[in-house]
Amino acid sequence: MEILKKQSSTRENLGLLAVLEALEGQEQTTQRELAQATGLNLKKVNYTLQKLLEKGYVKFQRVRQNPDKRNYLYILTPAGIKAKSQLTYGFLKFTLDFYTRMEDKLLSCVKEIESSGVDRIALYGASDVARILLGIVADRAVKVVGVVDPGYAGREYHGCPIIPVEDLSTWSWDAMLITSIDDPDVGEAWLLGEGVSSDRIRKLS
Amino acid sequence: MEILKKQSSTRENLGLLAVLEALEGQEQTTQRELAQATGLNLKKVNYTLQKLLEKGYVKFQRVRQNPDKRNYLYILTPAGIKAKSQLTYGFLKFTLDFYTRMEDKLLSCVKEIESSGVDRIALYGASDVARILLGIVADRAVKVVGVVDPGYAGREYHGCPIIPVEDLSTWSWDAMLITSIDDPDVGEAWLLGEGVSSDRIRKLS
Known part of the structure; x- marks a missing residue:
């Protein structure tokens, strides 16, 4: 820094x-x-x-x-x-x-996710961070397969499908990255409450 | 702020x-x-x-x-x-x-330019600020008619034509906004040296 x-x-x-x-x-x-x-x-x-x-x-x-x-x-x-x-x-x-520093940070998070063997990530939170990540992964190996956001009304977010809450368990994704920045802990608790196992939840760090 | x-x-x-x-x-x-x-x-x-x-x-x-x-x-x-x-x-x-604060700032600069009766602006400096301004003016009355940047090799910058230095006096623009952020004073001096009158040069403020 x-x-x-x-x-x-x-x-x-x-x-x-x-x-x-x-x-x-x-x-x-x-x-x-x-x-x-x-x-x-x-x-x-x-x-x-x-x-x-x-x-x-x-x-x-x-x-x-x-x-x-x-x-x-x-x-x-x-x-x-x-x-x-x-x-x-x-x-x-x-x-x-x-x-620029923020973009570098998000890129290194994406690389870390890739190196852990994850191919398909979902994002929790239709936020600016999610939008920037969609741009970053566009030319990377890892794919964003959907965005989860119980408060978001649209069907897609910047070209990426919104995953309906009822499809959370059937949609094909390896890890869920928390992109809601106002309260990431609330997002994590919500996902755990919906039955997502903690080892599939990733936080930016 | x-x-x-x-x-x-x-x-x-x-x-x-x-x-x-x-x-x-x-x-x-x-x-x-x-x-x-x-x-x-x-x-x-x-x-x-x-x-x-x-x-x-x-x-x-x-x-x-x-x-x-x-x-x-x-x-x-x-x-x-x-x-x-x-x-x-x-x-x-x-x-x-x-x-977000930066985008607000740039929008208010654009509004000020519009209210001074300028319809066609050129930008000096193919910078990130120029890129963000191009996004902001897309749905505004004022139009960006070209970008001037003696150090930039391409023919266009994010869809906006690069104005060749030799066309500076014939290209149709009302005001030149300095978008080179590393040294805006150098840009201003360069424009004055190329014969641009000081009342057509605008700085972000």
């Missing part, structure tokens, strides 16, 4: 970008509103605004007519507008690096 | 996952090797190993035959194997959340 090397500076940059985005188009605002808009806590908002002021990315002015509410008028400077664009490209790069 | 709310704990979890991944399949290792494999500094590696030991995710043993090299034998416990899987699902969720 060489990606972690850059994470410290990226984290600060993401904070700067979040506050710049929240400021843009605002007439006037409070630090509390900025905290709500960005997801940063008040201490971080204050720190980030100090940084933005130091760097000359924003100018600010206390709004006199509202002395109690501590409203401020923040204005992005030309340097701030330029910085916001640079931070945006940095954010895109950071996200795409993580995405 | 509500995503920032969860980032602190995610960061520690990514560290735990990176060290668990680096330990897996290793016979014995040093903290220095772990730092190299994970991208974390030695202080962070030490902190993370302490966390993993506290949580009971790894057991360790000093290897006696190498007293100088401070080699240790680390073993993932059953709890550690389970935790690694949970952390992996967390990492996938984190990455997909960021990816």
Whole structure:
């Protein structure tokens, strides 16, 4: 995870970008509103605004007519507008690096499944992870024979058939990979409850 | 960027996952090797190993035959194997959340371009960002009429024609959006050098 090397500076940059985005188009605002808009806590908002002021990315002015509410008028400077664009490209790069890392991770999971002698896998959970895995296995030896998802209404998911719950025991598959990411343990418990033996259930790891 | 709310704990979890991944399949290792494999500094590696030991995710043993090299034998416990899987699902969720945020960002850039009266955009840089934008504009009013990339050999990029450098002034486009993420400023300078006027160049922001 060489990606972690850059994470410290990226984290600060993401904070700067979040506050710049929240400021843009605002007439006037409070630090509390900025905290709500960005997801940063008040201490971080204050720190980030100090940084933005130091760097000359924003100018600010206390709004006199509202002395109690501590409203401020923040204005992005030309340097701030330029910085916001640079931070945006940095954010895109950071996200795409993580995405590539995720694809590598999923590919290595697929390879591990293949090397354990499994030919036909089913996926539990019609999620983005399932969608990405369908792309990865397209040119691999292992085949995805279906997707199980009791909450999914369609008949197929990105070209792969949805396995009806009642066909779970008759459908031909060697292992069931849990691709529901919000709560993989719930998926595992459900499968065990449907009589799937634990040695046929695989989790991403 | 509500995503920032969860980032602190995610960061520690990514560290735990990176060290668990680096330990897996290793016979014995040093903290220095772990730092190299994970991208974390030695202080962070030490902190993370302490966390993993506290949580009971790894057991360790000093290897006696190498007293100088401070080699240790680390073993993932059953709890550690389970935790690694949970952390992996967390990492996938984190990455997909960021990816969704990136798509939202690119969509809002497209909307801003549309609202400025631009109908036909060209993209500078045959990058992943260009590829994602091509997907986003597919059902929008604005059209991508070509991709400019002096370093790209093909004739088209994901179904979109590559604009030969010599056709830059005759090809019909209203604005050029910089999609090269490694160094957008270099792209901008190159376009200016090719005689593109600065008011036709757009950057992501």
